Structures are given as structure tokens and as C-alpha cells.
Amino acid sequence: MVASLYGVEDEQKAIWVFLEQMEGEVERVSLEILSKGRQLADEAGWSLVGLLLGHQVSDQAERMVAYGADEVWLAVHPLLEYFTVDAYAHVVEQAMLKGRPSVFLCGATPNGRDLAGRLAVRLRTGLNADCTDLRLNPENGMLTSEVTGFGGGVLALLESPHHRPQMSTVRPGVFPMGEEDPNREGHVHEMEFELAEGMIHTKLIQRVVGEGVDLTQTPVLVCGGRGIEGKFDMLQEFAHLMNGEVGATRPPVDEGHIERERQVGQTGVVCRPKVAFACGISGAFHFVVGIQDADIVVAINSDPNAPIFEYTDFCIVDDALQFVPALIEAIQMDRATAND
Amino acid sequence: MTDFKIVVCMKVVPKPEEIRVDPETRRLERSQVRSEFNPPDMNALEMALRLKDLYNARVIILSMGPAFFEPYLRIGLAMGADEAFLLSDRRFAGADTLATTYTLAKGIEKLGHPDLIICGEESSDGATGQVPPGLAEWLGIPQITLVTDIEMDLEQRVVRGRREVRGGHEMLEVPTPAVISVKTASNEPRFMDYEIKDKAFKQTKIGVWSCEDIEADEGYIGVPGSPTIVTGFEQATIRERKREFLPGARDEVVRRLLESIQDYL
Numbered sequence: 001m002v003a004s005l006y007g008v009e010d011e012q013k014a015i016w017v018f019l020e021q022m023e024g025e026v027e028r029v030s031l032e033i034l035s036k037g038r039q040l041a042d043e044a045g046w047s048l049v050g051l052l053l054g055h056q057v058s059d060q061a062e063r064m065v066a067y068g069a070d071e072v073w074l075a076v077h078p079l080l081e082y083f084t085v086d087a088y089a090h091v092v093e094q095a096m097l098k099g100r101p102s103v104f105l106c107g108a109t110p111n112g113r114d115l116a117g118r119l120a121v122r123l124r125t126g127l128n129a130d131c132t133d134l135r136l137n138p139e140n141g142m143l144t145s146e147v148t149g150f151g152g153g154v155l156a157l158l159e160s161p162h163h164r165p166q167m168s169t170v171r172p173g174v175f176p177m178g179e180e181d182p183n184r185e186g187h188v189h190e191m192e193f194e195l196a197e198g199m200i201h202t203k204l205i206q207r208v209v210g211e212g213v214d215l216t217q218t219p220v221l222v223c224g225g226r227g228i229e230g231k232f233d234m235l236q237e238f239a240h241l242m243n244g245e246v247g248a249t250r251p252p253v254d255e256g257h258i259e260r261e262r263q264v265g266q267t268g269v270v271c272r273p274k275v276a277f278a279c280g281i282s283g284a285f286h287f288v289v290g291i292q293d294a295d296i297v298v299a300i301n302s303d304p305n306a307p308i309f310e311y312t313d314f315c316i317v318d319d320a321l322q323f324v325p326a327l328i329e330a331i332q333m334d335r336a337t338a339n340d
Numbered sequence: 341m342t343d344f345k346i347v348v349c350m351k352v353v354p355k356p357e358e359i360r361v362d363p364e365t366r367r368l369e370r371s372q373v374r375s376e377f378n379p380p381d382m383n384a385l386e387m388a389l390r391l392k393d394l395y396n397a398r399v400i401i402l403s404m405g406p407a408f409f410e411p412y413l414r415i416g417l418a419m420g421a422d423e424a425f426l427l428s429d430r431r432f433a434g435a436d437t438l439a440t441t442y443t444l445a446k447g448i449e450k451l452g453h454p455d456l457i458i459c460g461e462e463s464s465d466g467a468t469g470q471v472p473p474g475l476a477e478w479l480g481i482p483q484i485t486l487v488t489d490i491e492m493d494l495e496q497r498v499v500r501g502r503r504e505v506r507g508g509h510e511m512l513e514v515p516t517p518a519v520i521s522v523k524t525a526s527n528e529p530r531f532m533d534y535e536i537k538d539k540a541f542k543q544t545k546i547g548v549w550s551c552e553d554i555e556a557d558e559g560y561i562g563v564p565g566s567p568t569i570v571t572g573f574e575q576a577t578i579r580e581r582k583r584e585f586l587p588g589a590r591d592e593v594v595r596r597l598l599e600s601i602q603d604y605l
């Protein structure tokens with residue numbers, strides 16, 4: 001049987017969280033995991049350790065204590081300013097072999113998945129992907145991860161009983177973020193490690209990153225499908241009135257009507273808004289998983305038999321291209337009267 | 341034909357909407373389910389075939405799975421791939437991503453040194469997306485995941501990929517050989533070529549390799565090679581919705597809707 005580089009016998013009873021940062025800011029998903037990690041660590045009487053890599057990130061380390069970490073391991077190096085999987089995997093591997101945590105968690109983001117996918121092989125351990133829930137058994141220290149498969153239709157519970165660390169990547173948005181508590185006490189530990197230019201084979205040639213949208217946090221999500229024929233300006237106007245954001249199914253993204261980061265669903269973003277609108281969307285499973293945690297779903301579709309209505313609270317059989325403008329007008333009228 | 345060689349990793353998956361969980365045994369009911377090529381792997385194959393069109397590259401399909409995968413691999417040949425190999429052995433079954441990537445890496449080593457290994461973004465069953473980075477790690481080579489487009493520099497022996505990240509994209513360059521994963525739907529897979537279809541389905545031999553053929557260590561494949569244990573499956577409960585159709589003329593429906601959602605905002 002394949003054995004991990006360190007085992008259950010020499011593990012430390014600790015949960016480690018990889019703190020992903022972009023341009024010196026720790027990503028929201030890492031704070032969500034810290035908050036869940038805090039809860040699990042308290043239940044089991046374990047410690048919670050954050051692992052932060054970067055160049056000018058020391059100020060963030062203290063903040064991570066305020067967000068719940070007992071300890072932050074900090075690795076600072078100019079070669080760590082931007083994520084490359086080569087450099088990050090080298091440093092995280094060294095940290096893990098020193099710290100030997102029982103559990104290692106990271107965000108299921110593009111970089112988090114790249115890093116975890118390589119590390120799990122390097123350490124010869126199991127990796128549970130894109131988890132939607134985590135449990136830690138305080139008796140035996142076993143981590144159970146809930147994952148989804150088959151386009152969201154099936155849940156599976158996974159464990160790695162004999163290999164360490166027990167690794168999971170966590171889907172953004174599934175755990176609420178904790179409160180920052182400036183009175184919390186913790187320790188920041190500056191790591192010593194080896195890293196040299198020659199170890200890095202990835203060259204970053206260009207990086208075009210805007211503000212980006214975070215659909216996981218929006219209270220109102222207005223999604224458009226093929227049925228709205230690219231009229232995203234109309235949805236944008238409506239979303240704006242509702243203090244929400246626009247999302248889309250895959251076809252309009254593929255056709256270039258809207259940015260890919262607004263794609264909702266299995267290969268896009270999974271959201272949990274208060275209200276989700278589905279305009280001109282048939283209701284494919286790949287899409288529906290992206291809004292199944294919404295408090296309320298409203299669908300507008302000209303076909304009364306569209307599958308989307310199975311997953312909808314308020315069903316509207318109408319032409320979305322006419323209904324949405326009517327809705328916009330009604331809201332504007334209400335607001336105008338309210339302001340009089 | 342140049343000596344530029346590409347391996348495309350492809351997997352056959354059950355159609356996701358047809359899978360059910362048996363509530364008694366908590367196992368997956370797969371018997372009635374139809375299969376298909378993992379749709380993202382068609383994008384991987386298309387990317388490879390475009391490089392074949394440009395540079396006359398040799399395109400080899402590699403898959404790990406049971407014997408029934410074979411006819412699917414022929415679809416890939418009919419689309420234009422040159423060869424296909426199936427890693428098939430009862431002992432490979434039950435593999436998690438550690439064992440899967442080990443096995444595929446052994447298969448790739450046996451194929452000789454490809455310049456590129458192209459994978460899909462993720463499978464539509466396990467959907468971990470862990471195979472591409474895991475493969476790169478076993479092979480000790482770099483990776484660029486989630487690319488929408490790549491560019492080769494055969495002289496310099498590097499590949500550049502445009503990779504999607506939150507809020508934008510980045511251009512990365514790595515030396516070949518390298519592992520690439522293709523962002524789903526970033527190209528339009530071609531249809532089968534009817535001129536080569538007959539040959540692909542009747543003549544071309546598909547190499548089927550066992551554990552011994554790829555010189556794999558039995559402790560690293562299948563169940564023994566898999567740290568991950570699935571303790572149970574459950575049907576995901578889709579939240580019950582009200583399914584209330586709002587009646588009336590458009591203006592009335594607008595009013596009803598605005599009242600209905602008010603409490604939730």
C-alpha cells in the first residue's frame with residue numbers, strides 16, 4: 001500500500017489553512033476556511049495554523065490571528081510575490097514536513113487546486129476536492145469531507161484514514177466568514193526555507209486582472225440564458241435596481257455576450273443569494289446547482305414546460321424580453337412615487 | 341510527420357443526469373446509465389488536433405478504464421487522432437486521483453517522451469480537476485491549467501498558455517514537456533471525419549495495456565494505491581421549491597412578483 005511521507009503516528013494535532021493572497025490581500029475563501037477551521041479546532045481541542053506566502057504580506061499575518069489563527073507561519077520572499085505552482089509547492093512542502101499537520105485545507109480556487117493537486121502527490125496522500133462541508137471527529141481525529149459529483153446530483157463522503165495530512169480543497173462561499181477580533185492573541189512565526197530562481201520553471205509573462213466580481217456574496221443574482229438573446233444590458237439595469245449582480249448560463253458566455261467569470265453552475269460559480277432570477281434559461285442540471293442554495297428562485301421562460309420551473313418558487317410564463325422591461329418600469333415608478 | 345508528440349488524456353463518463361444512488365446500499369446505480377466522452381476532454385482533443393493541423397504533431401489518446409471505453413476511443417481516432425491506448429486492468433479499478441495519476445503517468449512514460457500532455461478541465465463525474473496537476477507532479481514537469489488558448493515555440497521548446505484566474509487572466513510560459521488542462525468550452529470540437537471513420541472503426545488497433553505492460557508497482561494502483569475512501573453516497577436533495585405559477589396579465593404578474601419577493605430581500 002502506498003504510504004504518505006509522514007503518517008498518523010507522527011502527526012501534530014493541528015488544522016492548517018493555506019492563506020491564498022492576491023496582490024497582498026488574503027482572499028475571502030481563506031477567511032471562510034479559517035472560520036470553519038476555528039470551529040473544528042475548538043471542538044477537537046486542536047490548534048489552528050495559517051500558512052501565508054508572499055512578498056509584502058507581513059501586515060496580513062497579524063490580521064489572520066484576529067480572524068482566528070492561533071499561529072501564522074509566514075514565508076516572505078520576492079519570488080513568492082505572485083503565485084507560481086512551482087515556488088509555492090516547494091515552500092508549502094517544506095512547511096508541512098516541519099509542521100506535520102493532521103489536516104491541511106485550502107480554497108478550491110484555480111491556484112488552490114493547482115497547489116493542492118501537486119502537493120498531494122508529492123506527499124503521497126489523499127486529497128478531497130471542492131468540499132461543500134467538513135467534519136472532524138474529536139475522538140479519532142478523522143476528517144470527513146462532503147463533495148458533490150455527477151453535476152451536483154450526488155453527494156459523497158470521503159476520508160483518508162491512514163495518510164497524512166488529510167487534505168481538502170473547499171468550495172468558495174460554503175462557509176460564512178468570521179468576525180475580525182483585534183483582541184485575539186496568536187503568534188506569527190517567520191519561516192526559514194529554501195527557494196531559488198532555478199526551482200521555478202513557470203514564467204509569468206502577463207497578468208490582466210481587474211477588480212473582478214464575487215457572485216458568491218451578492219444578495220440578488222439576475223441570470224440570463226440563451227433565451228435573452230444577448231440582452232445583458234437590460235439585465236444589468238434590473239440587477240442594478242435590485243442591488244444585485246448579473247450572472248449567465250454557459251451559452252451566452254461561450255458566445256461572448258458576457259465575461260466567463262459571471263458563469264453560474266457546475267463549471268462556473270456556485271452562489272447563495274437571497275433571490276435568484278433565471279431569465280430565458282431552460283434549467284439544465286449544470287446550471288441549477290449554481291443557484292440551488294438561493295432562498296428564493298424566480299424564473300421567466302416562454303415555455304410553460306421548461307424544466308427550470310421544477311426548481312423555481314415563483315414561475316412566470318412570459319417573454320423575458322418584454323417582462324423584464326415591465327418589471328424595471330414598475331420598480332422605477334414605485335420609487336418615483338415613494339420619493340414624492 | 342515531425343517529432344512533436346502530444347498525448348491527450350480522455351475519460352468516458354456516465355451521463356450525469358442519469359446517475360442515481362440506491363437509498364438502501366448507498367451505492368451508485370450505473371447499470372442503466374448511458375456513457376459519453378467526458379465533454380471537456382473533447383476540448384482537450386480539439387486543442388491537440390489544431391496543433392496537429394499547424395505543426396503536423398502526432399496525437400495519441402490515452403485513457404484508463406474498462407474495456408467498454410474502446411469504441412469511444414475510436415471516435416477520437418475518427419476525429420483525427422493518430423493512435424489510442426487504453427490502460428485496462430482489473431487491478432486499476434477503485435483508483436482515487438493519486439492512483440489514477442500514477443497509472444496515467446506510467447502509461448505516458450511507456451509512450452516515450454511526449455512534448456505536451458493535454459487534459460480536460462475536470463471530469464463530469466468525480467470533477468476534482470486534480471488529475472492534471474497530479475500527473476505533472478508524477479512526471480516531474482511543469483503545468484499550466486485552465487487555459488483557453490496555447491501557443492507553441494518549437495525552437496525554444498516552450499509553451500505559452502492563457503490561463504483564467506479570478507477577475508481576469510494571465511499568460512504563463514513553461515518549458516516542454518508540460519501538462520496543460522483546457523478550460524471547458526474554450527473551443528468547438530470538430531466532427532468525425534468520414535473519410536477516416538471507416539479505418540478508425542475497423543482497422544486501427546487500440547493498444548490495451550495492463551499493470552505489467554506499463555511496469556506499474558501494484559502498491560500504487562487501484563485500491564492499494566488510493567488513500568481516499570468513499571464512505572457513502574447520497575442523492576443530493578434538491579431543495580423543494582414552491583413552484584407557484586403567477587397568473588394574470590403581464591402587469592398583474594409584475595405586481596404579484598414584486599409583492600412575493602419583498603419579504604425575502
Ligand SMILES: Cc1cc2nc3c(=O)[nH]c(=O)nc-3n(C[C@H](O)[C@H](O)[C@H](O)COP(=O)(O)OP(=O)(O)OC[C@H]3O[C@@H](n4cnc5c(N)ncnc54)[C@H](O)[C@@H]3O)c2cc1C
Binds near residue numbers: 266267279301319
Ligand atoms: C461538463 C459541462 C459543464 C457545464 N457547465 C455549465 C455551467 O457551469 N453553467 C451552465 O449554465 N451551463 C453549463 N453547461 C451547459 C448546460 O448543460 C446547458 O447547456 C446550459 O445551461 C443551457 O443554457 P440555457 O438554459 O441558457 O440555454 P437553453 O437550454 O438553450 O435554454 C434557453 C431557454 O430560453 C427559453 N427562451 C427562449 N426565448 C425566450 C424568451 N424570449 N423569453 C423567455 N424564455 C425564452 C427557452 O424556452 C429555453 O428554455 C455545462 C455542460 C457540460 C457538458
Ligand SMILES: Cc1cc2nc3c(=O)[nH]c(=O)nc-3n(C[C@H](O)[C@H](O)[C@H](O)COP(=O)(O)OP(=O)(O)OC[C@H]3O[C@@H](n4cnc5c(N)ncnc54)[C@H](O)[C@@H]3O)c2cc1C
Binds near residue numbers: 148
Ligand atoms: C462523486 C465522486 C467524487 C470523487 N471525489 C474524489 C476526491 O475528492 N478525491 C479523489 O482522490 N478522488 C475522488 N473521486 C475519484 C476520482 O473521480 C477518480 O480518481 C478518477 O479516476 C479521477 O478523477 P476525476 O474524475 O476527478 O478527474 P479530473 O481531475 O476531474 O479530470 C481532469 C482530466 O484528467 C483526465 N483524466 C481523468 N481521469 C482520466 C482517466 N481515467 N483516463 C484518462 N484521462 C483521465 C481527463 O483529461 C480529464 O478531463 C471521486 C469520484 C466520484 C464519483
